[in-house]
Amino acid sequence: MVSKTPAYGFDAPEFHGEFNPLFGTADRSVGTSALLSYGTRRFGGFVSVNGRRIGDVRTADGVDTHSAVTRFLGLPSTILYDVNPGTGFQQYGFASKLAYSPSDDQQITFFYQRSQQDGGKRFDQMLGGDGNLIADLRNLMLDFGYLRYVKRNVGPFDSLSLTGSYNSQREERVNQGGQGNPAGDITHQYERTSTWGTSAFLDKRVGRNNTLLFGGDFYREKINSPAFIRNPVSNAVTISRPRVPDDATFVSGGVFIQDVWEAIPTRLRITGALRYSGMSYKANGSKSPIVAGRQLWVSDSLKTSDLSGRIGAVIRATDELRFAFNYSRGFRYPSMTDLGTLGLTGDGFEVDHITAGAYGGTIGTTAASAISTGLPVAQQESEL
Numbered sequence: 001m002v003s004k005t006p007a008y009g010f011d012a013p014e015f016h017g018e019f020n021p022l023f024g025t026a027d028r029s030v031g032t033s034a035l036l037s038y039g040t041r042r043f044g045g046f047v048s049v050n051g052r053r054i055g056d057v058r059t060a061d062g063v064d065t066h067s068a069v070t071r072f073l074g075l076p077s078t079i080l081y082d083v084n085p086g087t088g089f090q091q092y093g094f095a096s097k098l099a100y101s102p103s104d105d106q107q108i109t110f111f112y113q114r115s116q117q118d119g120g121k122r123f124d125q126m127l128g129g130d131g132n133l134i135a136d137l138r139n140l141m142l143d144f145g146y147l148r149y150v151k152r153n154v155g156p157f158d159s160l161s162l163t164g165s166y167n168s169q170r171e172e173r174v175n176q177g178g179q180g181n182p183a184g185d186i187t188h189q190y191e192r193t194s195t196w197g198t199s200a201f202l203d204k205r206v207g208r209n210n211t212l213l214f215g216g217d218f219y220r221e222k223i224n225s226p227a228f229i230r231n232p233v234s235n236a237v238t239i240s241r242p243r244v245p246d247d248a249t250f251v252s253g254g255v256f257i258q259d260v261w262e263a264i265p266t267r268l269r270i271t272g273a274l275r276y277s278g279m280s281y282k283a284n285g286s287k288s289p290i291v292a293g294r295q296l297w298v299s300d301s302l303k304t305s306d307l308s309g310r311i312g313a314v315i316r317a318t319d320e321l322r323f324a325f326n327y328s329r330g331f332r333y334p335s336m337t338d339l340g341t342l343g344l345t346g347d348g349f350e351v352d353h354i355t356a357g358a359y360g361g362t363i364g365t366t367a368a369s370a371i372s373t374g375l376p377v378a379q380q381e382s383e384l
Contacts, residue, residue: 003111006037006099008044027088028055042101051092056083066124068131077127084128086121093142105152112145125175134176134186143168157202161215168194173243176232186230189243193336195221209262218253221336241296244340245283252279252333270313278305279333283340298354302339304382306331332383339380353379 007016018035031052038045059077064070064084067077093115100108122135146165154160170192176184201215225242254277261270285299310328317323342350348367356377363377364370 003095003097004035004046004048006039006044006046006097008039008099008101009041010039011041013038013040022052027057029053031091043099045096045098047094047096049092049094051090053088053090055088056085057087058083064128066129068127068129071129072131080127084123086126087123087128089117089120091115091117107150109148109150110145113142115142116140130177131180132175132177133180133182133184134174136172136174138172138174139170141168141170154202157204160202161200163197163199165197165199166195167197168192183231183233186232187227187240188230189227190225191243192224193221194224195219209265211260212257213259214255214257216253216255219251221250221252223248223336223340239289239291239296241343243343244336245288245297245300247287248281248283248336248340250279250281250336252277254278267316268313270311272309272311274307274309275331276305276307277331277333279303281334281336281339297342298352300339300352300354302334302379304333306333306382306384330384334380334382353377 007014016037016039019032020034021030021032023030029052031050033048033050035046035048059082062078062082064077064081067080069075069080070077093113095111095113097111098109102108117140118138120137120140122137124130125132125135144165144167146163148161148163150162151160152158170190172188172190174186174188176182176186197217197219199215199217201213203211203213205211223244223246225244225246225248227240227242227246229238229240230236231238254275256273256275258273259271262268263270280301280303282301283297283299285295285297288295288297308329308331310326312324312326314325315323342352351361361377362372363375365373
């Protein structure tokens with residue numbers, strides 16, 4: 001979970017390498033990874049490649065208690081399978097990281113990672129649970145990279161850090177339900193979410209016992225999500241509403257400050273942080289295809305911002321006894337998935353607040369067998 005850091009600072013150039021084969025019996029998995037690194041006095045870098053093949057996973061004691069044949073027919077899963085069919089997949093990718101110090105007080109770091117998974121399926125939606133015929137996760141891909149510049153002794157500050165990043169994740173969900181009907185419609189939902197981001201901070205040690213840091217970050221996220229339905233009998237294709245509206249955008253950012261103060265060295269440490277965050281979501285109904293004379297989605301937007309922060313202290317009463325105090329105020333704004341997901345999902349059938357309000361919808365008391373509270377449906381708000 002912690003990325004490898006290139007080694008450099010050598011008197012003479014050095015090469016290093018790793019080769020790691022793997023094998024697992026529970027899923028008959030095989031794979032390997034290899035890494036080659038190079039370092040000089042001011043430059044270091046590595047390239048890593050990896051690949052693995054995961055086989056179908058064995059069930060515990062040979063019985064799958066979540067199986068569709070058990071849930072719906074009361075039969076043991078062993079009448080159909082001993083290993084969970086469709087749980088295998090292939091995964092491969094590479095990563096590269098470069099670090100360069102043009103001087104003793106500067107460093108430039110570049111990182112890029114690409115990973116892809118093929119052959120994935122939602123087994124819990126097929127024989128492993130819901131009994132659907134098709135529940136594919138196709139072309140799961142990740143592209144992630146960043147460029148970072150760090151400089152010590154910048155004016156009155158001890159250090160400066162600047163980072164620019166790019167993150168793109170994509171997948172295609174292909175589903176066929178229909179209670180086992182092979183003539184049932186097959187839905188295709190492609191999604192690619194791309195995010196450009198920047199962040200920066202400055203820090204300063206004030207006196208002997210106080211460290212101050214402040215900075216900010218900004219991210220712009222956009223989704224590309226064409227969707228369609230295919231009839232397997234006639235091969236007729238119909239454009240459908242995607243899970244999240246196509247070309248929806250989500251912008252978020254904030255500024256922050258934090259401080260660590262050794263009020264009484266070795267006896268009392270006080271920490272505090274404050275952040276102001278904001279976001280803006282927009283789905284444009286004018287970009288919606290018109291199907292049967294109706295838009296697949298309507299325009300929707302949300303802007304919100306708020307403060308969050310924390311303050312804490314640690315008191316060392318004796319060498320063996322410490323007292324700690326902490327108070328925090330969290331702020332979570334809705335994500336693009338929270339705001340944009342509509343239709344039949346794993347959480348139920350979701351309706352946007354604009355449509356619900358137009359029909360006089362009210363908030364219910366529970367998720368099932370609900371009784372109206374009389375409260376009108378409103379736009380989702382942030383959580384505190």
